[in-house]
Amino acid sequence: MGFLHQPSLRTLSLAAALLSAAACAPVPATMTPAPAVDMSTTPPSPDPRIGLRAGLHDAAEAAWNLRVLSRSRPPERFAGVTNSDLAFTGNYAIQGNYNGYQVWDISNPANPRVATAFYCPASQSDVSVYKNLLFVSGEGLTGRLDCGGQGVAAPVSAERLRGLRIFDITDIRNPRNVGNVQTCRGSHTHTVLADPRDTENVYVYVSGSSGIRSPEELPGCVAAPPSVDPNSALFRIEVIKVPLANPERAAIVSSPRIFTDLVAPPRHGDTPGDIAAQQAELAAARARGEFTGTFLGRERVLSSRVTAPLLDSIVRARNGRGNPTGADSAALRSALPRILATMFPPSENTGPQPGPTQCHDITVYPAIGLAGGACEGYGLLLDIRNPENPVRIAAVADSNFSYWHSATFNNDGTKVLFSDEWGGGGQPKCRATDPKEWGANAIFAIVNGRMEFQSYYKLPAAQTQYENCVAHNGSLIPIPGRDVMVQAWYQGGISVFDWTDARNPVEIAFHDRGPVDSTQMGNGGSWSVYWYNGVLVSSEISRGLDIFQLQPSGFLSQNELDASRTVRLEYFNPQGQPRFTWPPSFALARAYVDQLERSRGLPATRIAAVRQALQGAESMSGAGRRTALTQLQAQVSGDAAGSSDAAKVRMLSAALRDLAAM
Amino acid sequence: MxxxxxxxxxxxxxxxxxxxxxxxxxxxxxxxxxxxxxxxxxxxxxxxxxxxxxxRLPYTAADIRFMTHMIPHHAQALEMAKLVPSHGASATVRTLAGRILSGQQDEIATMQQWLRDRQQPVPDAAAGGLHAGHGAGQEHTMMPGMLTHEQMTRLDAARGWDFDRLFLTFMIQHHRGAVGMVDELFSTHGAAQDETIFKFASDVQVDQRTEIARMERMLADVLAAPDSP
Structure with missing residues (x-):
């Protein structure tokens, strides 16, 4: 709402009004008053996201269970150029842009201010922070070491930057480029890994899926597959080690081959039992005299529909007739490896082995020692306890997934959500005709280090053919006791959903604008939206920076929101997940009570009694409050046994105990 | 993106x-x-x-050529995918083809819009496929990986298991051609400096590379499939 308080914009609006015909009134830059609180648990119908008027800065908007705090346009030098991902430090949001990056002071989220607009073109300018350092990704062919905007025309050039730029932001208004690390495939995205056991260094995992540079431009870059040259730049990620005291010495420390021997299961991974069964099947087939062949990573029994015509052709080649002889079979057996090699020719880009050559993005969760790798046709679970040597512990593929894009863990680390950026983000994949399982999220339970599929979640509102829309970046919102996240869907807007019940994710809030253009595909939409210290910050590709606040609703109580606001982060890189912890508060205890009321985990009479006791305790202080809380905790602890939601009752009990101990 | x-x-x-x-x-x-x-x-x-x-940095003749040539290339993939429902393909091939159809149709629109915005001739997406090399009035250079008329005819004549095998084999060939076209673009002087071109070509490349790996696995399953009764 901040805009309207700015005199200059008031003047602008007035000027606009004077210039406009009455029938064609302009829409002010800020227009959404705080909506009335809606406590219903039924989504609005018809969906107000359908049929919104198009426009760049005057598109119609629809919001449900959240309100817009501010809409800020890009600084001049970045207007018209793609905004990309976000990182946060202190009171600042750092927003990548294909022309560089913008630092916004969001101390007042209703009125963000540009602190720095740093011109240094690169795509995609994925950003991360750690202490006084800022990391920026460069992938495209135009990035220059000198931050110039003229591009690099020559296919081989010493002026090109593809990799990671490092800035010292001790003075955030005057960033200094203190180092660059060049990589063979550039950096599409990167992930900062702060190892809890290493305070001297920080690690950066680089994901780059673009073409491999010529060794003349960057020595050591090998485009041949690993089977031809073990130094291949394919089938690996890069790990950069950054000494915090000497960031200029940052360098690639390892190139882990996390894809080695990765063979896709058709859907959710081979169990040891499956593998044993395959071996038995092969042995039995060989015993029966059937043909087997090794291709794409393992030995398989060949269908007689493959081998019969081949045997026939061998018979014909010796001018024979009738059934093939033992000699014919032997001839085929010896020729098979060659025949299969022509069916599956090794190529520079796919290599002879199946599986991804790179990850699109990796989300690390250091507190649980795991990372989720979204890697072309796979979702990987990596053990990252040794940052220099991440080890793959599980992999999933999914027939409905096109391009594994990013990963988000729930706070407990018992689930992981992967998104599918079907169509690369520039295509309209949320039309009414597009399947709900395509371009969606897939949710997996993590059980004994393996991933078990639970469900898909896709933006429920159909978008037009002129709105690029697909699952994109998001983060958890620290609602205690629940898995709630906010996610960007490009021109599909942002969607807040609850995936506590992993088999039944449900949308609980949203915001959307009409298309940028009503006549053709335009460039816009939310690239990413993340929770940061009480607000939702969205990087709008063309429109700038949007900040939202969740409203209490039938899905989310004021107490739950208050409890979420007790969580404060010093910094946040969405691809480096922190574990949320909630300091003891009355809001936290009340949030659990609200959840028990919703789940009917306690009878209404108990809910009312606990609320009354909490109110009583809060009105007291010192020893009186402690005694009241301790008594309440003892009663609640006794409620657990008879509750259908015993786990939540125990969380309430623990919250009361911590509150009493304050 | x-x-x-x-x-x-x-x-x-x-x-x-x-x-x-x-x-x-x-x-x-x-x-x-x-x-x-x-x-x-x-x-x-x-x-x-x-x-x-x-x-926006200047686009070059190589960029225009890439966008112009990729349209008939994509158009042939659509022709191939359109055969799937009537040729007894398996469910997994039908799913794959549905995604190729949707994906490449949308990408053709992107390429056409890019060319139109730059006042370049816009190839007709209907000019690929079965009649590649036989149509009239269009440029008929065979792009890398494109099926010959004979290959297209063979595919059209196949049914069921044979169709699956040929479809996957030919689509892998077709995708490899597109991946190679992007490699060529990126190694051309002055090319892909335009942000849109770079992102579009990169998307085509990673999507199709991922799809090649998926199709290779599917083809392996087809070749190892037990005979139907």
């Missing part, structure tokens, strides 16, 4: 002229520029467009 810088300016102009039938540009909404000086509307749109133009 595929981006259209020009569209921001285009949308702005449309916002300034469209949706308000018959009104001259001078009565359209103001474009407030938060951090800059106040401009009269129309002028602001022009400034934003000029800025977008100057931010």
């Amino acid at each position: 595929t981006f259209r810088i020009t569209m921001v300016a285009g949308a702005l102009l449309l916002a300034a002229t469209g949706g308000c039938s018959g009104s001259p540009r001078a009565t359209a909404p103001v474009e407030p520029v938060r951090t800059g000086p106040v401009h009269a509307q129309g002028q602001a749109a022009a400034i934003l467009r000029a800025r977008a133009d100057s931010a």
